[in-house]
């Protein structure tokens with residue numbers, strides 16, 4: 001007889017508590033105590049001088065990260081949201097420019113565009129890797145398009161080669177939001193380093209973290225200079241340094257402190273292990289889930305690697321005969337931790353539906369009534385919407401310290417639920 005599902009009163013498969021992932025240890029504490037002993041918690045000065053580029057830990061962290069990621073410039077920031085804002089300013093975004101972005105991402109990928117008075121245009125995603133679909137991007141490029149923000153969602157790098165080819169043809173910039181993909185690769189190159197600029201989040205639920213923080217990466221000298229300026233009160237500095245083009249030189253304070261940089265130095269040495277471990281855990285799960293019908297396991301493009309911030313799956317309700325919420329409830333009852341349904345459709349957030357961002361007159365949209373031709377209506381990105389409403393299911397790999405036996409048990413819970421699908425109908 002088949003074991004009864006826990007949701008129907010059977011015994012749950014997983015009863016132990018899976019520990020939360022925590023990569024902070026003695027190494028970080030030791031580096032932080034060096035900062036404390038130095039007495040200098042931030043070395044930044046918002047004026048054109050040696051100290052404009054930050055203190056010794058910040059600079060050491062940036063230079064080691066540049067070596068690690070194989071990129072010319074790394075600029076640390078106090079969050080990746082700050083990095084997105086600084087990066088978009090640095091590539092010369094104008095108010096009213098259209099910037100093409102994925103709707104299947106965290107909201108900051110799109111709101112950073114609004115901070116420069118520019119207009120997000122949502123392109124659809126590809127069902128196989130959940131990243132922006134270059135064909136959809138191409139169909140949305142118009143006279144006002146200035147840039148593409150590609151998001152390496154869940155840890156799968158987006159198709160940078162195709163996007164860069166489109167950008168070259170149409171004179172656009174490509175910015176990669178690799179918040180979730182530090183350590184993932186395309187060929188031998190790290191995600192985030194294959195476009196005009198990119199970067200990573202260092203917030204507490206990402207692969208490596210400094211509590212809050214981020215890194216902007218670029219091989220372009222001018223972009224790097226602009227990011228450094230926007231990060232640190234640009235308008236007060238450009239005069240001193242003699243910079244002639246002062247467009248977008250409206251500064252913020254996006255500076256990282258020495259304590260965070262010291263933690264980052266220790267964390268950087270743990271990145272490859274963290275990513276490798278998640279890849280191992282993911283492959284255990286994939287080997288089992290592949291045997292079930294009506295579930296798409298992660299598809300990784302040839303030559304690409306995945307960092308598995310989230311282990312992404314797509315359910316096919318036509319094949320399983322059961323709606324996603326019932327399957328998820330059954331899996332949760334079996335004790336599977338860290339499941340998320342749907343993820344995000346940010347074009348449907350009130351900010352876009354009501355077109356109210358800054359002030360109460362609908363800025364920036366109200367000034368450019370001829371722009372964003374595809375609007376923000378439901379239906380503009382059918383794949384992303386179907387994933388959100390029906391298909392997408394993720395396992396939060398970065399939230400837990402999963403072991404091989406956790407993975408086998410989670411796989412077993414899926415098999416148990418699949419063996420009883422008809423009882424969930």
Ligand SMILES: *Cc1c(COP(=O)(O)O)cnc(C)c1O
Pocket residue numbers: 079080081082105106108109151153177179180201202203213214
């Ligand atoms: C985490 C994340 C961000 C924001 O990073 P913060 O460091 O939290 O500001 C942006 N984009 C994506 C895709 C993210 O996952």
